Amino acid sequence: MTKKYNKNILLTGGAGYIGSTVAHDLIKSGHKVTIIDNLSTGYKNLIPSKAEFYKADICDHKILKKIIKSKNFDLVMHFAAFVKVDESVKKPKKYFYNNYIKTKSFLNYCFKQGLNKIIFSSTASVYGNKKKKVKEKNKLLPANPYALSKTKCEKFILNADHKKKCKYVILRYFNVAGSPQNLKTGLITKEATHLIKKLCKFILGKKGTFYIYGNNYPTKDGTPIRDFIHVSDLSKLHILSMKYLLKYNKSQIFNCGYGKEYSVLEIVKTALKNSKKKLKFNFTKRRKGDVGYAVADNSKIKKYLKFKPKFNNIDLIIKSALKWEKKVLYKNYLN
Numbered sequence: 001m002t003k004k005y006n007k008n009i010l011l012t013g014g015a016g017y018i019g020s021t022v023a024h025d026l027i028k029s030g031h032k033v034t035i036i037d038n039l040s041t042g043y044k045n046l047i048p049s050k051a052e053f054y055k056a057d058i059c060d061h062k063i064l065k066k067i068i069k070s071k072n073f074d075l076v077m078h079f080a081a082f083v084k085v086d087e088s089v090k091k092p093k094k095y096f097y098n099n100y101i102k103t104k105s106f107l108n109y110c111f112k113q114g115l116n117k118i119i120f121s122s123t124a125s126v127y128g129n130k131k132k133k134v135k136e137k138n139k140l141l142p143a144n145p146y147a148l149s150k151t152k153c154e155k156f157i158l159n160a161d162h163k164k165k166c167k168y169v170i171l172r173y174f175n176v177a178g179s180p181q182n183l184k185t186g187l188i189t190k191e192a193t194h195l196i197k198k199l200c201k202f203i204l205g206k207k208g209t210f211y212i213y214g215n216n217y218p219t220k221d222g223t224p225i226r227d228f229i230h231v232s233d234l235s236k237l238h239i240l241s242m243k244y245l246l247k248y249n250k251s252q253i254f255n256c257g258y259g260k261e262y263s264v265l266e267i268v269k270t271a272l273k274n275s276k277k278k279l280k281f282n283f284t285k286r287r288k289g290d291v292g293y294a295v296a297d298n299s300k301i302k303k304y305l306k307f308k309p310k311f312n313n314i315d316l317i318i319k320s321a322l323k324w325e326k327k328v329l330y331k332n333y334l335n
């Protein structure tokens with residue numbers, strides 16, 4: 001007897017931090033997942049064994065043709081992208097090409113094949129620097145080439161909807177952190193730029209001084225304010241978005257954050273309290289492309305997706321990231 005799957009999903013970037021977490025959760029909920037990832041920054045070990053995996057670029061139309069024609073997908077979740085703000089400042093063309101040009105090519109191909117429901121990974125950085133919590137309708141002012149590449153993708157998707165080529169849910173993630181309780185996935189990167197990831201590396205033995213970029217922002221302690229969301233809650237938001245899109249066939253943009261404000265300095269102090277280790281930290285100049293304040297107004301996900309966070313606790317987020325970091329130290333995740 002053949003096994004009955006719930007929904008059939010094409011997922012790009014499934015060897016990455018967030019894509020792999022969502023892929024595991026989808027499979028656990030009974031869905032079928034096919035992953036395309038070129039492993040440029042991803043790790044094969046993060047991919048669920050029950051997913052069908054194709055090591056390919058999202059622009060590889062030969063592979064896309066083979067997969068899309070034979071599978072009858074319900075929906076695409078598009079995570080594949082380069083994600084480092086500081087790298088994008090140094091290499092803007094690399095981000096423009098991989099994140100925007102390739103997304104256009106990939107999605108146009110999907111639309112041509114009749115695959116026209118998308119969940120797209122966007123970012124809070126499309127808003128740029130704002131003084132208060134942002135709503136989805138706020139003006140976009142991307143502050144760096146990474147954010148610009150995502151803003152351009154959003155515009156392309158909105159335009160495709162106007163031309164009746166697709167329906168979408170665009171998810172604007174705030175700062176994603178932590179690892180799922182089962183520690184099957186987590187953030188792996190040779191050069192950490194995420195605050196909590198970097199802190200974990202220092203706490204677990206990285207030598208030297210931990211630097212905070214900028215202490216002259218107009219915030220309570222001069223360091224930037226951020227809104228952290230646990231990767232498992234973010235993953236849940238993808239499943240809720242999928243259900244929403246397939247049920248209502250209505251396009252939406254949603255902020256994905258808890259709407260809680262933490263300064264970078266507060267996060268450093270919380271991490272130290274949780275680790276009981278000493279850490280030398282100091283301040284250095286602002287990092288290009290960073291903004292002073294990025295916090296979500298999340299009333300829309302509460303209203304439309306009935307979102308109830310399960311891991312909305314900064315201690316828990318940091319502890320889970322530390323557990324993952326310990327696991328990564330002892331297991332060889334490089335492929």
Ligand SMILES: NC(=O)c1ccc[n+]([C@@H]2O[C@H](COP(=O)([O-])OP(=O)(O)OC[C@H]3O[C@@H](n4cnc5c(N)ncnc54)[C@H](O)[C@@H]3O)[C@@H](O)[C@H]2O)c1
Nearest residue numbers: 013015016017018038039040041042057058080081173176
């Ligand atoms: N991590 C965050 O805090 C954060 C915040 C906001 C938005 N996002 C968005 O979430 C998505 C996933 O981010 P992540 O943190 O998991 O990053 P990641 O680097 O861990 O994962 C990205 C994956 O995409 C793959 N990839 C990149 N370009 C590709 C291409 N052309 N063809 C095929 N595969 C390709 C990589 O190999 C990698 O496995 C990205 O779109 C990112 O912009 C992440």
